[in-house]
Amino acid sequence: MESKEHILFIVSRFPYPLEKGDKLRAFYHLKELSRQFNVTLICTTDIPVSEEHKQIVSQFCTRIHIFQLTKWGLLLQLFKAMLGSKPLQVHYFYRKSIHRRVQEIIAQSKPAHIYCQLIRVSEYVKNEHLIPKTLDYMDALSKGMERRIQTEPWYKKWFYRLESKRLKAYERRIFDYFEHKTIISEQDRKLIQHPENQRIVIVPNGIDNSFFETLPIHKDYDLVFTGNFSYAPNIEAAVCLAEEILPRLHQNGIPCRLLLSGASPSKRVLELQSGFVTVTGWVDDIRVSYQRSRIFVAPLFIGTGLQNKLLEAMASGLPCITTSLSNNALGGVDGENILLAEDIDTFVEKITQGLVIEGKFSLIATQGKHYIERLYSWEKQTLKLLQLLQKPLL
Structure with a gap:
């Protein structure tokens, strides 16, 4: 040999x-x-x-x-x-x-x-x-x-x-x-x-597709965002979710719960903890965080590169809402395998659709999972x- x-x-x-x-x-x-x-x-x-x-x-x-x-x-x-x-x-x-x-x-x-x-x-x-x-x-x-x-x-x-x-x-x-x-x-x-x-x-x-298989876990959170929370773009996104997007949803009569799950949460991120926001810090199995949630939301307006969190969320079978900046490297198609939003109003609108209309994004989530399995092993x-x-x- x-x-x-x-x-x-x-x-x-x-x-x-x-x-x-x-x-x-x-x-x-x-x-x-x-x-x-x-x-x-x-x-x-x-x-x-x-x-x-x-x-x-x-x-x-x-x-x-x-x-x-x-x-x-x-x-x-x-x-x-x-x-x-x-x-x-x-x-x-x-x-x-x-x-x-x-x-x-x-x-x-x-x-x-x-x-x-x-x-x-x-x-x-x-x-x-x-x-x-x-x-x-x-x-x-x-x-x-x-x-x-x-x-x-x-x-x-x-x-x-x-x-x-x-x-x-x-x-x-x-x-x-x-x-x-x-x-x-x-x-x-x-x-x-x-x-x-x-x-x-x-x-x-x-992505390790075999690792991110769908798990039979009760969905006790409406929204999830993951990442290293000492990293500035992730901190900005977490603050945006908790202090801008979530209050707007609540004003519209949608009392949803947000899960922020990832390593090294900064003081700013820890301060976001409330009755509607859970900050976990490091978790041994990130799959559980995805599977406990209904929609992955990533309002990332700064940062570069391909976001691993997007790959993981899509591979986990979640509908994903993010910015075109984050999607550029991924190459997803808006409305087909991913959902794009460029401002707070659009994020609120699409999240509302996903939470209020049962099964609204089911096909997008399925096609997103297949997209990742096909192209991103x-x-x-x-x-x-x-x-x-x-x-x-x-």
Whole structure:
């Protein structure tokens, strides 16, 4: 039997638990790539990684190297960032000592390919010119920062303006150091300001369809929104739901209940808890949150990339109402497999239809589930990445 080739897989956060989009994407890419390659995982982390989590990820890796980022090191890097020109997040995840260890690992293991998830770890391998490399931009991070300028308090705007400018320049500059580039969506590819950005291969996120099967659970919530609630776009959406959409529904005589379910709820999100709003925090099985609810609503007006929460909700058989911004990467068809709203009035109108008219969105929910099952399995989405990693250095 022919032995598998060896690849190096570098991430900025340990890919478990799956409470953030980058960790979920890395986890399933590792799972799929391990079928074809022997994978050495290198990751930085600013929090301890439990043995249980290591064991879960180790089933897809031949070796795992975890590098702890200390608080003192973080302070030093933040100081350097203020004096330098690279994005703050690139400085945040970089250490010279880790760089030396990465070079040693490469020299010892001689990988056939190096894969980096996110530009924030690209400094570790950008000058490795004898091994083919793939950079997963994932999202246009610069645009995400730019959009936050409009929503952050005045005293934070300078930071997001500076980071957006630096990210935009770095996204363009790092492009030429890597033979192959990937990104989640076409809309994000267009936002990478490099003249050859069409060379970036689109590798969308996927879904584990077998995991998100419909469960026989009583629906005790009318609306649900999920996500990491320390992330600004999710916080904005949660506040919009609880303080703008829900009161309007109540005024219209629809006393519906909202479930906000996801990791790390910020103080602002926790303050939304009321008789009609439940904030769960982290849940062990997110499927239960979807299945306890009638409609998934995502009023996301900022943010980039393909929303995993949309994939999960549709795969769970829920009718989904969201914005065209969130749907751009997904490619759903309004009124066929998804419902789109661009303002509060339209969200209220469509939610009202779904709650008042029995079975109004049943067909849309069914077609949405079939759409995800057909196009968005992780196995299908990872095929393009597999092809890139099998290409030799030219």
